[in-house]
Amino acid sequence: MFDKTLLANKRILVTGGGSGLGASMSRRFAELGAELIICGRRLEQLEQTAAQLRADFGGKVSVARCDIRDAAAVEAMMETIWCDGPLDVLVNNAAATFIAQSEHLSARAADAILAPTLHGAMYCTLEAGRRWIAGHHKGVVLSILSTSTITGRAFTVPSAMAKSGLLAMTKSLAVEWGPRGIRTVAIAPGPFPTTGATGQLRPETRDSGPAAQNPLGRVGKHSELANLASFLISDQAGYINGEMVVQDGGAHLRASGAEDLLQWSDAQWAAQRAARTKT
Ligand SMILES: CCCCCCC/C=C/C(=O)SCCNC(=O)CCNC(=O)[C@H](O)C(C)(C)COP(=O)(O)OP(=O)(O)OC[C@H]1O[C@@H](n2cnc3c(N)ncnc32)[C@H](O)[C@@H]1OP(=O)(O)O
Numbered sequence: 659m660f661d662k663t664l665l666a667n668k669r670i671l672v673t674g675g676g677s678g679l680g681a682s683m684s685r686r687f688a689e690l691g692a693e694l695i696i697c698g699r700r701l702e703q704l705e706q707t708a709a710q711l712r713a714d715f716g717g718k719v720s721v722a723r724c725d726i727r728d729a730a731a732v733e734a735m736m737e738t739i740w741c742d743g744p745l746d747v748l749v750n751n752a753a754a755t756f757i758a759q760s761e762h763l764s765a766r767a768a769d770a771i772l773a774p775t776l777h778g779a780m781y782c783t784l785e786a787g788r789r790w791i792a793g794h795h796k797g798v799v800l801s802i803l804s805t806s807t808i809t810g811r812a813f814t815v816p817s818a819m820a821k822s823g824l825l826a827m828t829k830s831l832a833v834e835w836g837p838r839g840i841r842t843v844a845i846a847p848g849p850f851p852t853t854g855a856t857g858q859l860r861p862e863t864r865d866s867g868p869a870a871q872n873p874l875g876r877v878g879k880h881s882e883l884a885n886l887a888s889f890l891i892s893d894q895a896g897y898i899n900g901e902m903v904v905q906d907g908g909a910h911l912r913a914s915g916a917e918d919l920l921q922w923s924d925a926q927w928a929a930q931r932a933a934r935t936k937t
């Protein structure tokens with residue numbers, strides 16, 4: 659699909675690159691010649707993914723243990739990265755969510771989603787952006803958002819708020835940082851099965867799967883998202899700035915994807931609160 663050197667000479671940080679969609683994007687970027695830094699909280703998971711990428715593609719892959727909720731930790735990570743040279747691309751991928759009735763959300767529960775999803779991505783963007791501007795270096799920020807930015811989404815309100823905040827960041831910085839050579843772009847994926855998303859959003863007690871509700875009758879393939887991401891961060895997409903590309907098989911045109919939860923009984927919600935997963 660792409661020239662194998664599409665991302666040669668690109669130095670890319672993927673937050674949450676150790677697992678899920680972050681690992682799948684990292685894999686494709688490595689295949690297309692990029693140097694990678696993947697960050698997350700679980701060092702062992704990061705090392706495992708990095709070792710596999712090195713074995714498969716032979717390029718340079720480094721890991722950074724970093725909880726992006728911690729602004730000082732993000733600054734320290736960026737300092738360490740820049741010691742070896744500037745990044746070319748930041749992929750804001752790490753995020754958290756869970757389903758809950760909003761009236762049951764405590765402040766801590768709301769912050770547990772907003773802190774990594776909104777604040778963490780903002781810290782990473784600001785730390786990369788200020789270094790790009792100071793060094794007169796071009797950069798690209800790709801943020802992985804959600805179709806909740808278009809529809810809103812019941813029962814995942816903090817996530818929907820965070821993703822909409824990041825869409826506002828993407829559009830705003832396109833204008834503010836475009837003249838400085840920095841592009842900001844985004845993808846709004848529909849359902850792409852991952853351990854994290856399935857664990858948090860699809861308890862076995864939910865009746866119908868996202869494939870059944872999708873106009874195309876299926877969920878997304880990781881390779882499809884990884885290819886779109888590769889294009890958007892490449893120089894081939896050099897005139898795309900401030901845009902969010904939806905990749906959901908048309909699902910958001912039918913519904914936001916959470917309406918089945920309106921039918922849940924109090925007992926089902928109580929069981930969900932008791933059985934909630936933590937990844
Ligand atoms: C068409 C459909 C498409 C849907 C797309 C939706 C778009 C977004 C998708 C995604 O983001 S998928 C990625 C999901 N992956 C993850 O969430 C992985 C990362 N997860 C985590 O880090 C954690 O699991 C967590 C969710 C952040 C929670 O862990 P944390 O250690 O931060 O929380 P705690 O200290 O345990 O609790 C803090 C606070 O939050 C309350 N809480 C925690 N989990 C739940 C839950 N499942 N339900 C309700 N409340 C929860 C917990 O009770 C604490 O509050 P207090 O009790 O202290 O008030």
Ligand SMILES: NC(=O)C1=CN([C@@H]2O[C@H](COP(=O)(O)OP(=O)(O)OC[C@H]3O[C@@H](n4cnc5c(N)ncnc54)[C@H](OP(=O)(O)O)[C@@H]3O)[C@@H](O)[C@H]2O)C=CC1
Pocket residue numbers: 673674675676677678679680697698699700701703724725726727750751752753754774778802803804805846847848849850851852853854855937
């Ligand atoms: N999968 C889907 O259907 C959809 C996903 N998305 C978006 O795609 C992106 C990836 O989702 P997905 O792969 O499913 O999610 P996963 O839960 O599978 O992966 C999340 C990744 O983020 C990392 N992470 C979470 N919290 C932090 C933190 N505080 N600091 C650093 N890293 C963190 C995790 O690593 P660790 O635990 O080691 O920190 C993990 O590698 C997210 O932005 C999500 O909102 C959007 C719509 C649909």
